Amino acid sequence: xxxxxxxxxxxxxxxxxxxxxxxxxxxxxxxxxxxxxxxxxxxxxxxxxxxxxxxxxxxxxxxxxxxxxxxxxxxxxxxxxxxxxxxxxxxxxxxxxxxxxxxxxxxxxxxxxxxxxxxxxxxxxxxxxxxxxxxxxxxxxxxxxxxxxxxxxxxxxxxxxxxxxxxxxxxxxxxxxxxxxxxxxxxxxxxxxxxxxxxxxxxxxxxxxxxxxxxxxxxxxxxxxxxxxxxxxxxxxxxxxxxxxxxxxxxxxxxxxxxxxxxxxxxxxxxxxxxxxxxxxxxxxxxxxxxxxxxxxxxxxxxx
Ligand code: 1VU
Numbered sequence: 524x525x526x527x528x529x530x531x532x533x534x535x536x537x538x539x540x541x542x543x544x545x546x547x548x549x550x551x552x553x554x555x556x557x558x559x560x561x562x563x564x565x566x567x568x569x570x571x572x573x574x575x576x577x578x579x580x581x582x583x584x585x586x587x588x589x590x591x592x593x594x595x596x597x598x599x600x601x602x603x604x605x606x607x608x609x610x611x612x613x614x615x616x617x618x619x620x621x622x623x624x625x626x627x628x629x630x631x632x633x634x635x636x637x638x639x640x641x642x643x644x645x646x647x648x649x650x651x652x653x654x655x656x657x658x659x660x661x662x663x664x665x666x667x668x669x670x671x672x673x674x675x676x677x678x679x680x681x682x683x684x685x686x687x688x689x690x691x692x693x694x695x696x697x698x699x700x701x702x703x704x705x706x707x708x709x710x711x712x713x714x715x716x717x718x719x720x721x722x723x724x725x726x727x728x729x730x731x732x733x734x735x736x737x738x739x740x741x742x743x744x745x746x747x748x749x750x751x752x753x754x755x756x757x758x759x760x761x762x763x764x765x766x767x768x769x770x771x772x773x774x775x776x777x778x779x780x781x782x783x784x785x786x787x788x789x790x791x792x793x794x795x796x797x798x799x800x801x802x803x804x805x806x807x808x809x810x811x812x813x814x815x816x817x818x819x820x821x822x823x824x825x826x827x
Contacts, residue, residue, distance in 0.1 A: 540602065541825055542567040542659075542686060543758040543774035544767045545731055547606070549575035550584035556591050558764075560598045565767045566758070567602040572618055573609070573635050575762075581614050585621045592628045604659070606633035610642045619649045622656075631657035631685055636693065638667045640677040647681035658682035659731070663690030664697040668714055671721045675728060684727055688760055689718050691733035706743055708733070719755040732756040738763040748773035757825065776822045784819035791816050 544565045548555050550572055559568055570591065576584045588605060596603050605625070607618035622632065637643065637660040647654045660678060662668055671687070678684045691711055695704050704710045715732065722730040732751035735744045748759050748770050759770045776784070787805055794800040802812040809815070 540566075540685075541757070541774070542602070542729055542731060544761050544770040545569060545688070545758055546761050546764070546767060547571045547575055547734075550588045550591075550605075551576045551580035553587055556587060557595070560595075562764055562767060564771055565601065565761075566771070567604060567631075568599070569604045569606050569633050571606045572614070573606050581608070582617070585617060589621060589625065592625055596628065602630040603628075604631040604633050605629050606635060609636035610634070610646050611636070611638075615649075619646075622650065629656070631659055632682075633659045633661070633688070635661040635690065636663050636667075637661060637674060637678075638664050639670065640673050643674060643677045643681055654681055656682050657685045659686040659688060659729075660684075661688045661690040662714075662718055663693035665694070666697075668694070668698075668717060671718065672724065675721065675725050679725055679727065684725060686727075686729035686731050686757075687718055687722055688731040689715055689733045692736070706737070706740075708747065715751070715756075716754060723755070729757040730755060732759040734760040734762055735766065736762065738766055741765065741769060745769050745773065774825070776825050780822050784822040787811060787815065787819040788823070791819075 545567045546562065546565045547569045548559065548571060550556065550570045556570070562568070570588050572581060572584045572588070592603070605622065607622065608614040622629065634642075634646065643660075650656065658678060660674070662671055662674075667674065675684060675687070689711075691704070691708070691714075694714060695711070698714070700710045708715075711733065719730045722728040732748070735747050737743060744766055751759055752773050756774070758774050761767055761770050790803070790805055791811060794803045802810060805811040805815075
C-alpha cells in the first residue's frame, strides 16, 4: 500500500492524487473486503464504519479493518481510506482508538456529517496535537452547507484537507426536500454547485459528488457522473463495483482534451518566454490568457 508515502508527499488536489471513483465497502463484510484487489480500476477505496454497517456490527467492522490493513492491504496499490462514524455518535471513541492504533496505515480519513467547526476541532484534539491526517469530510446537512467555508478553513488548519463529499441522502432529509429527490436530482443543484464553488477556495479540497444509489441503472449513473464532472466535481462516491468504470471514465479527461491542454501550455510558455506575451491567439481563434492556462493544467493533472 502506498499509505505513508502518499501522506508524506503532501498530496493535493490538482497535483497528484485523483479520486475519481470513491468506492465504499462495508467493513463488516469480510468477503467484500477481500475482493478489493480485483477492483484495479478504482482510484480510492473507503472502508466504511458508518452508514453501510449495522449498529450491531460496528465492532466487527473495526476488527476487520484492523486485520485487513495489517494483513492484506499491501496487495492493493491505491489509496485505502477509512470512514469513521460521526463525531457526535456513540461510536466515535472506539473509532478514534482504532484510527490511532492504525495511524501509519490509513491513507486518508473520511469523516461523515461534519456540521460545524467544533466537530473538526474536537476530532483534531482527540487524534492528537500534531494531527497529520489526510482528511475528506462529508457535507450532509443544511447547517454544514451554509457554514462550509468556515468548516473548511478550520479543517485545513488542523488536518491535511483533501476533499468534501456531498452526502446527498442525509442532506435531502435534513434540508426538508419533500420525499426522495428525483432521479435527475434537480432539487440538489444548489447544494452541489455550492460545494464545488466553496472547495475552489481551498487549493487542496476536491469536490466529490453524490452517490447514485440506484446502482443497477448504469445509464442514469453515466448521465449524473458526466453532469457532475461538467460542473466541476473531481470524483463521485460509488457503492458497487459495476459503477466504478463509468465514474472513472466520466472524470477522466478525453484524449482530445489532453492534447489541447498540452499544446496550450507549450504555446503559453513559448509566448511568455520569447515574446513576453500573457495573452495570444491559440489554434487561430481562441484567446488564451491565465484562466485558460489554469484550465489546461487542471486537465493534465486529472489525467491518469
Ligand atoms: O460476486 P461475489 O459474490 O463474489 O461479489 C459480489 C459482491 O460481494 C461484490 N460487491 C462489492 N465488493 C466490494 N465493495 C462493494 N461495495 C461491493 N458491492 C458488491 O460484487 C459482487 C456483485 O455484487 P452484487 O451485485 O451481488 O451486489 P450485492 O447484493 O452483494 O450488494 C449490493 C449492495 C448495494 C448491498 C453492495 O453493493 C454494498 O454493500 N454497497 C456498499 C453500500 C454502502 O457502503 N453504503 C453506505 C455508503 S452510501 C451512503 O452512505 C449514502 C446513501
